[in-house]
Amino acid sequence: MNHIVLKKERNFATFVLNILLEMRIKQWTKNLLVFASAIFSGAILNPTTLIDAFIGFLSFSFMASTIYIINDLVDVEKDRRHPDKRRRPIASGAINIPSAIVLAVFTFIIAAGLAIYVNNYVFLAVLVYFVMNLSYSLYLKHVVLIDVMIIAAGFVLRAVTGALAVDGILTSWFILCTLGLSLFLALGKRRHELLLFKDDPTNQRKVLNFYSVELLDQLMNIITAVLIMFYSMYAASEEPAMMFSIPFVLYGIFRYYYLIHMKNAGGKPEEILLNDKHILVTVVLFSVCVVAIKKFM
Structure with a gap:
């Protein structure tokens, strides 16, 4: 009986780990740019400003994870031939496609909810990021020069989102x-x-x-x-x-x-x-x- 319980616990831990890997928590470091406005305004030490910036950071991070999941679903066959990307949970089969779709919906809802909690402007900025990157995943990533411009625009939106979250000056x-x-x-x-x-x-x-x-x-x-x-x-x-x-x-x-x-x-x-x-x-x-x-x- 204990063996069965331990096996279930290991399976659950592995499942959670695969979810975190698919959400690419490591890449959330890119979203630290959300804090830039608070830092450059000198208000980062203000508790209210710090909390608003942090919620904005979480909102953008969950939306970015939504895009990562969608992108992996679109590129699943190509990723399986990639030396590094083939190890991703969807490409490797650790997370099946229906579960990945549910995860994408879940992260989108969390991102939208957090953004609305901060203010409507943050929600609009995060929504623009989603639409822009969805277009990138489906088509624009194949257009020379436009692909890097879209990536760059995503970073600009991170900075803008941070400013909107803390009423900063851009x-x-x-x-x-x-x-x-x-x-x-x-x-x-x-x-x-x-x-x-x-x-x-x-x-x-x-x-x-x-x-x-x-x-x-x-x-x-x-x-x-x-x-x-x-x-x-x-x-x-x-x-x-x-x-x-x-x-x-x-x-x-x-x-x-x-x-x-x-x-x-x-x-x-x-x-x-x-x-x-x-x-x-x-x-x-x-x-x-x-x-x-x-x-x-």
Whole structure:
């Protein structure tokens, strides 16, 4: 009897683990951008602001999980031929398709409910993200250049959602900085994917047929320069002390660029944030620097 109970408990634990893997909790680190407005306004230490930002973060994260599930359902056959994606719960068969559909509906309802709890503007922003990424999953991911623009727009929406959640102020420079950073990450991801399948291009996503490493390197060079200029202009337009945050931005960009070109990284930005100590420490120090400047100067 005890053996049967233990087996059921293990099966349940495995099922829960597969659900969490399918929701890609690790990739929720991308949604930390929701906190950006609260950080740059200096109000992140205010309990009410922090709670609103956190609920907005959860709402966006559950909606992102909904998109991940839908995307895996659409690409299930292709993912089974991918060296890494074949291990995903849906592709591997750990979660069957009907269960995956139920999970997608469940995460969507949670995301919508949390967004409405914050305010209607957050709900609208999260809904726009859902529609935009649904279009991406069904068609736009196959359109060259538009695919990376959609990814970048998703990051901008994260920042906008954070501002709407805490009644923050969105400046044009802040939006441009977010756009520049997201394009930088998206291009790095495409470059990594292109190199990953260079020996077997038949299994790569269709849109990669229209890219080359040389093209992506040139685009990354352009966006790197533009991103540094955007942030420098943003810092100069704020308090003079914000200029002290520029070295953190420079080092973070240079470090990421180093990882892309020397370590063949860039495929999973969220893992780089968690696994590369240099990037992680830089992000933490940058956040502390900005909060301190906004709070005390």
